[in-house]
Amino acid sequence: MSAFGAADSPVDIYDRLGNELGVELLVKRDDLLPFPLAGNKVRKLFAEAEQNAWAPGDVLITNGGVESNHCRTLALMAARLGAHAHLVMHGVPGKEQPALRLLESAGATYDVVLVDEIAQAIEDRVAEHSRMGRTVRVIPGGAHTKAGVESYVDVGYETIREWEPAHVVVASGTGATHAGLHIAGDRLGVPVTGVSIARRGERGIAAVREAVGWVAPECAPSIRFDDRFTDGGYGVTSTSTTDTVALAWRHGLPVDGTYTGKALRGLIAMVGEQAIAPRDRVLFWHTGGLMNHLVSL
Numbered sequence: 001m002s003a004f005g006a007a008d009s010p011v012d013i014y015d016r017l018g019n020e021l022g023v024e025l026l027v028k029r030d031d032l033l034p035f036p037l038a039g040n041k042v043r044k045l046f047a048e049a050e051q052n053a054w055a056p057g058d059v060l061i062t063n064g065g066v067e068s069n070h071c072r073t074l075a076l077m078a079a080r081l082g083a084h085a086h087l088v089m090h091g092v093p094g095k096e097q098p099a100l101r102l103l104e105s106a107g108a109t110y111d112v113v114l115v116d117e118i119a120q121a122i123e124d125r126v127a128e129h130s131r132m133g134r135t136v137r138v139i140p141g142g143a144h145t146k147a148g149v150e151s152y153v154d155v156g157y158e159t160i161r162e163w164e165p166a167h168v169v170v171a172s173g174t175g176a177t178h179a180g181l182h183i184a185g186d187r188l189g190v191p192v193t194g195v196s197i198a199r200r201g202e203r204g205i206a207a208v209r210e211a212v213g214w215v216a217p218e219c220a221p222s223i224r225f226d227d228r229f230t231d232g233g234y235g236v237t238s239t240s241t242t243d244t245v246a247l248a249w250r251h252g253l254p255v256d257g258t259y260t261g262k263a264l265r266g267l268i269a270m271v272g273e274q275a276i277a278p279r280d281r282v283l284f285w286h287t288g289g290l291m292n293h294l295v296s297l
């Protein structure tokens with residue numbers, strides 16, 4: 001499976017929403033990459049698959065929440081490749097959910113366990129499949145890997161160079177996507193702000209700094225990390241975020257309350273504070289999340 005390039009998702013100009021916010025708003029549509037349920041996990045996981053030469057018959061094991069886009073994407077990639085995905089997911093065991101049925105549709109298997117049981121469950125499944133003589137690959141949660149960061153350095157560099165925005169804004173979770181775009185922006189002299197969707201303060205910045213360090217340690221000092229819009233944690237959505245999500249949908253921009261809606265709130269705050277000047281060209285990097293919006297309705 002070969003990685004996706006910059007041309008595999010469009011940049012759309014959102015003039016009506018941009019006018020409302022007082023900026024020239026461009027949106028990099030990684031939610032429209034040509035793969036089911038598209039988002040940043042598609043770029044990160046395809047880069048990982050290419051770098052490590054995933055092959056038919058492999059067993060791909062990873063972990064994430066029940067609503068994890070990383071787990072869904074891995075299940076679909078495994079099905080496409082003829083590999084097998086096993087997901088170790090934290091949640092309430094026994095709870096029947098559409099997200100689990102989706103994974104079953106793609107032929108994936110899973111365990112739903114408590115958070116402190118994840119490591120043991122992964123170990124058990126690795127042992128079980130290895131005994132059967134299969135090639136087992138354990139992929140870090142969220143595809144938080146060097147290959148994932150590198151994929152975003154490449155697409156970030158090409159996209160920023162072509163469109164020359166004054167600012168780039170993206171949702172920051174594990175920080176790999178933010179790290180990749182940050183490195184690209186740093187090399188081109190364009191500030192990239194990661195709006196945190198869960199982590200606060202030093203812990204959040206440290207994760208991004210580590211990911212930057214895997215590829216370009218010299219870019220670490222200038223990381224911009226805004227942790228004011230987490231709404232108290234992963235999967236928590238305030239009414240302010242819900243209002244922003246509703247505004248965006250009414251302008252034809254499909255964002256969600258877990259990831260991209262928080263990033264858009266960060267962008268709007270930056271305009272209000274004049275950290276982004278009126279009429280500036282802003283590139284909002286859309287990382288996906290449509291499924292997260294649907295389950296919240």
Ligand SMILES: *Cc1c(COP(=O)(O)O)cnc(C)c1O
Binds near residue numbers: 174175287289290
């Ligand atoms: C996973 C995810 C993110 C966060 O990406 P990281 O590289 O982990 O920071 C942002 N948006 C969506 C929709 C995601 O699924």
